[in-house]
Amino acid sequence: MEVGFLGLGIMGKAMALNLLRHGFSVTVWNRTLSKCEELVESGASVEETPAGVIKKCKYTIAMLSDPSAALSVVFDKDGVLEQMCSGKGYIDMSTVDAQTSSKISEAITKTGGCFLEAPVSGSKKPAEDGQLVILAAGEKALYEEIIPAFDVLGKKSFFLGQVGNGAKMKLVVNMIMGSMMNAFSEGLVLADRSGLSQQTLLDVLELGAVANPMFKLKGPAMMKNAYPPAFPLKHQQKDMRLALALGDERAVSMPVAAASNEAFKKARSLGLGDQDFSAVYEVVKVAGSSEES
Amino acid sequence: MEVGFLGLGIMGKAMALNLLRHGFSVTVWNRTLSKCEELVESGASVEETPAGVIKKCKYTIAMLSDPSAALSVVFDKDGVLEQMCSGKGYIDMSTVDAQTSSKISEAITKTGGCFLEAPVSGSKKPAEDGQLVILAAGEKALYEEIIPAFDVLGKKSFFLGQVGNGAKMKLVVNMIMGSMMNAFSEGLVLADRSGLSQQTLLDVLELGAVANPMFKLKGPAMMKNAYPPAFPLKHQQKDMRLALALGDERAVSMPVAAASNEAFKKARSLGLGDQDFSAVYEVVKVAGSSEES
Amino acid sequence: MEVGFLGLGIMGKAMALNLLRHGFSVTVWNRTLSKCEELVESGASVEETPAGVIKKCKYTIAMLSDPSAALSVVFDKDGVLEQMCSGKGYIDMSTVDAQTSSKISEAITKTGGCFLEAPVSGSKKPAEDGQLVILAAGEKALYEEIIPAFDVLGKKSFFLGQVGNGAKMKLVVNMIMGSMMNAFSEGLVLADRSGLSQQTLLDVLELGAVANPMFKLKGPAMMKNAYPPAFPLKHQQKDMRLALALGDERAVSMPVAAASNEAFKKARSLGLGDQDFSAVYEVVKVAGSSEES
Amino acid sequence: MEVGFLGLGIMGKAMALNLLRHGFSVTVWNRTLSKCEELVESGASVEETPAGVIKKCKYTIAMLSDPSAALSVVFDKDGVLEQMCSGKGYIDMSTVDAQTSSKISEAITKTGGCFLEAPVSGSKKPAEDGQLVILAAGEKALYEEIIPAFDVLGKKSFFLGQVGNGAKMKLVVNMIMGSMMNAFSEGLVLADRSGLSQQTLLDVLELGAVANPMFKLKGPAMMKNAYPPAFPLKHQQKDMRLALALGDERAVSMPVAAASNEAFKKARSLGLGDQDFSAVYEVVKVAGSSEES
The missing domain is CATH 1.10.1040.10 (N-(1-d-carboxylethyl)-l-norvaline Dehydrogenase; domain 2)
Structure with a gap:
């Protein structure tokens, strides 16, 4: 299975490595591109913009540090929206407030794409061990398609209904x-x-x-x-x-x-x-x- | 090791049976004597009064239903005090208030006997399984002598210092x-x-x-x-x-x-x-x- | 002294009548113009728009029912802003939140006009009796100029500093x-x-x-x-x-x-x-x- | 009207003086007898024991500093109980707990005497000015008989029912x-x-x-x-x-x-x-x- 991955902070890096380790084909992007190197050594591809990742991959997971980073990656130049379209899915696992999540959800949906918010419970260690708890909400069909990735990242995932319920x-x-x-x-x-x-x-x-x-x-x-x-x-x-x-x-x-x-x-x-x-x-x-x- | 056991309610019966099963020699008493039968079948001896149990045994454990029963067994006619004396130990595992515990402690100590309050955490099932948590307080030496029994009754016992600390x-x-x-x-x-x-x-x-x-x-x-x-x-x-x-x-x-x-x-x-x-x-x-x- | 008065609900009507009774020259406006009649019988003039009142009067007091009415009177067509200018003062005695008050304050100030928020403590009866307590904040100079009106409307007025402090x-x-x-x-x-x-x-x-x-x-x-x-x-x-x-x-x-x-x-x-x-x-x-x- | 008065602390002295000033005939006692002098100058008689006051007066008011003083005056040698009997009334205006009040009430009642607890709200100044608020409870008939004194001591008295209700x-x-x-x-x-x-x-x-x-x-x-x-x-x-x-x-x-x-x-x-x-x-x-x- 091929997935894009945006954001390689402490959490994101551990999660992307887990996906690679379990045979996923992963294309990564990070604001500071040098942080992608370790992932490349483990077999990842790199794109220079969020838009590039979206263009290449059917599913893209984001793990950003805060609401402003989560918004920036979607709405800025070379951002997610430029390539988002019907047939693609965007899964935001960052911890953001309900308002931010709704804003991203609306923008993605307007392009015809599918959206899932999926904040996690657990920090560095569970991320490395694939032991996160995933609180997903949004497009049910996308949730079901991305379960193979969630199975690798977490010990358990939940689908909670409409966007906002995760928060x-x-x-x-x-x-x-x-x-x-x-x-x-x-x-x-x-x-x-x-x-x-x-x-x-x-x-x-x-x-x-x-x-x-x-x-x-x-x-x-x-x-x-x-x-x-x-x-x-x-x-x-x-x-x-x-x-x-x-x-x-x-x-x-x-x-x-x-x-x-x-x-x-x-x-x-x-x-x-x-x-x-x-x-x-x-x-x-x-x-x-x-x-x- | 020989112990007396006063009180064969739900908790007491399970506890006394555990002691018998682990090779203790147990002499029991209960207000309604017929309740002793099952214990006798499992190898227990019976006495007709609390005083009789105390006279016979170096250590006696009590597991009564409430403060008034705990007091009655000690202070009434044919009660614990009539035979309590130096060289003997009395361990009250009933759940009573600090005041009741102090009153019993003082009376026992005045006879030269040793006293331990030892309320437990856990109910019927842990009592049957020997998985109680025992909160003992009072005479440290007595605590150490009775540990073999506590090891059978509970998964863990604590010695908490002076009488009242258990409560x-x-x-x-x-x-x-x-x-x-x-x-x-x-x-x-x-x-x-x-x-x-x-x-x-x-x-x-x-x-x-x-x-x-x-x-x-x-x-x-x-x-x-x-x-x-x-x-x-x-x-x-x-x-x-x-x-x-x-x-x-x-x-x-x-x-x-x-x-x-x-x-x-x-x-x-x-x-x-x-x-x-x-x-x-x-x-x-x-x-x-x-x-x- | 001449004052404009916007809003003739229960509170506003009682307040405007008090001003008339004490010799003020009062020009009134109300969304439902028929409500102005009783005031006219007591000697008030009428204007058909808030802008008309502002144009005519150096000082205008508003007593609207809620934040949306308070905003509407200022920002809508024929509203306060159309005639507000340097040399004029606007005193909003409605009970509104700090955010609404700030928004009105900024808009008035931008025209060169002066603003005072002045929510009151007290309801119908104190309004009729001129026994309100007035919690004013904003432009200090305007507060001092309007004191003769406050003395008629309330038993006491306070100047609390910057806009928002009244709320x-x-x-x-x-x-x-x-x-x-x-x-x-x-x-x-x-x-x-x-x-x-x-x-x-x-x-x-x-x-x-x-x-x-x-x-x-x-x-x-x-x-x-x-x-x-x-x-x-x-x-x-x-x-x-x-x-x-x-x-x-x-x-x-x-x-x-x-x-x-x-x-x-x-x-x-x-x-x-x-x-x-x-x-x-x-x-x-x-x-x-x-x-x- | 003749009343006894036990206890001439800050409160008691002010109260007894008020009674004298309003034409009551007052017989006082205080543990430190010298404190009675000022009262004598104002027309009071003195007895050397609480029992002496009770013997002489049909009604006796007490205003003691705390529960132990209140108990001592009643139960000690030469105390209230020695002369208390049917036909006499004892009114304790000290602030004591419900338990103390009940104990005194029972003892007085057993002699055939009548009892009223009557703690007050108010301190030195209201006591001097006869402006206390009196919270009386106990024998209703006694309350009604002693109202002339309460009218002098307080601005208002309440009868609250059974002993304990004052507290x-x-x-x-x-x-x-x-x-x-x-x-x-x-x-x-x-x-x-x-x-x-x-x-x-x-x-x-x-x-x-x-x-x-x-x-x-x-x-x-x-x-x-x-x-x-x-x-x-x-x-x-x-x-x-x-x-x-x-x-x-x-x-x-x-x-x-x-x-x-x-x-x-x-x-x-x-x-x-x-x-x-x-x-x-x-x-x-x-x-x-x-x-x-």
Whole structure:
């Protein structure tokens, strides 16, 4: 199967390599063309423009860093739109907001081409291991045709319906995750102030009904007040805010998410926005020197 | 190794059988003596009073249904105290409040005997499979002597320090669990109202960083508005309240637990106290017939 | 002093009559021109277009029903902009969002004219009695020149600095008001469920440090489950949301406003959006028929 | 009318003087007898023990500093109980918890005497001016007989039913007050961070529907970060906790009070427990030096 691939950042490179390794014929493009070299050594072809990739390939996957890059690759000179047409499919796996996704979707569809948004859950390691979770939405037929590629890139893909649903699903998941991080932080502080060992709490949690990879991964670092940014707090807070806004539209009352969001905002006000979102632990922990005993 | 065993309810019977199966010599007592028969068939001896068990055995384990039963077995006529003395150990694995545990601890210690509180995490199935998690606190030496029995009863035991710490650890864990259940409920409702499939949300969660047995087990039932009481909501709310009270003592601010607690209280006011604690989902879901679209 | 007046709805008519009564020379315009008749009987002149009013008067006050009306009067054919010019002042007293206000401000300023936003606090009765509170922002010089009119329309006017600050001040005040309404509702329900008389609670509150007109006015109606819409709940919830969004921008954590907002959202989901915002009382009160005793 | 009066602290002295001034014949007692002198100069008689006052007077009012003093005066040697009997009435106006009040009530009633709890709202100044608000509960007949004294001591008295209701009413009022203080603090911080003048916010609030003495009195001090303890934060937080506990008993969900309570707890953890409860403003305000702009 032949596919185009736009964007060779940390994620994109790992994904394109996976496709090559599994026998796909891959034509790549990257803004900084030199980044294509390693892929060429692994058997990829190169085109000098996004339009060139689209022209050559029936299916093209994009993995760009942010909404502005995702828009630029489609709408700029030598961009995707110049060669997009009926019979071709464009799959954008970048993480973008619903509005950006809709804009790209409309433009692609107007050319007669097919569009799929397909944001992923998972970062560098799962990308390398082909263990991403893919949240696809848009043209169902295109989804079915591209499944062989998704099978290589992810451990599981979902088709979620109309464009925008991929982004929404990520918001719901991240909202749950953000509230859980607050619950976890409150538990860690309560344990400590009550004379219990935090390490033992982690051990007990690990053996019980709420055991989960996040507690296991982040707990030990939080105990050392270390928050290396895997998912920056300001992005988590933005997702909480967007999830609450979605709930506002639908009149869904979510008091626990709202309380969690306010804690993340307090963390931002303490200058922790660029730390990992587990730094909300600092908000729960903070206490004065003259604290009551 | 010889142990006494007081209380043959669902949990106690499974535990005593496990001990017998692993070669322990077990002397049992139960308020309704007929319940001892099955154990006798499996090789247990029987005594007619708690005092009789204590007299015969160096170590006695108790697994009673509630605080009043735990107190009665110790303090009543023919109770534990009548034969307790230096050189003997009493291990109470019932789930009781800190106050009850302290009262028993003081009485046992006054006789010269050793005391351990050892509430467990896990219900019928883990009890049968020897997969409980044991949260022990009290006399360290006794803990070390009784480890061979704990190894049979549980997959893991913890020694948490002074009497009361076992109960506190359970509160912290249940508080985290209660907030997680609220976060989960809010996510399920938000997904549904946003036009996303709840089943897909469960599937996505199951593959990600917050995957945990509770979501997996309870999610499908919640989707069907079914809340068979594994852990009754009124007990979960009581534990949230007690955890918040512990936080009050120590001046720990826990806004997410507080918001969760109010949702559980609302659930109680809707008559859901005897349902499983996952019934808090009903509180999030409830909306009027003239709801805005 | 001569002023133009655009918009003769409930508020605008009362305000224009007040100006006439106090000796102002007033030229009015209204989309439905027949509404001008009563004003003419009281001595007003009429123009057939907003542009006509602007051409005739040095100062023109607008009191339109919503942002789209406010924009239409300025930007449409025969609108304000066609005659606006240096030496003239435009005072928009409509309640609009900051974005609308900025758009109008820019357009007016570009013509060389002066702009003031001046939303008011208070509804029909205070408008008739000249007891409004005026929250003005924009061109300071224009504020000072128009004070004679403000003195007639309101009991007090404030100059708050740059355009947008009037809208923000309203948000802050309404946020406080919304949280207070929730606190009041919780108190009323707690009193009732605890066997205390709600009327006595109102009487005690009225005599104490938190006595305020809102409790006094709305309390008796709430006790009867009556919520005639003075300020619709959906508008109050929108203002809470916008206040929280403002706090999000500035990283201000406001957990009590957030909890209040979720209660208003729940009220919307119960179909209470068009009732008075005091209907949030229903959310606090709601309980199942099988409620615990 | 003749009344006994036990306890001549700041409040008690002012109250007893008021009674004398209005023609009551008053017999006083105080633990430190020298404090009776000023009262004697104003026409009071003195007895050397509480029992002596009870023996002499048909009605005796007590105004003690705390629960232990209230209990001591009743139960100790030479205490109230020694002379209490049918035909006599005892009115305890001290602020005590419901449990203390019940204990005293039972003991008095057992002698055949009548009991009224009558905690007051208001401090030194209202006591001197006879402007207290009296929350009476207990024996209705006694309430009616003692009204002439209440008319002198307070601007208003309420009869609330059975013993305990006076304390409960105070909790409900203080809960509303505590949430309002949080709402007010959030508004003050939001105004400041949004570039609005806090003084103007106070002025606008003062003119609107939520104007109340507390905002007016405490606002200016809060703006200067001054919290002279009129009502200590730790006592306000205790009352919030007790009100929430009352709500827990009755299954009343109160998310705004719960969020407010957590803010007060955070204030305690910052060492502000002995400041005025308006110091919760510090919790809302706190932000890091590297705060986002």
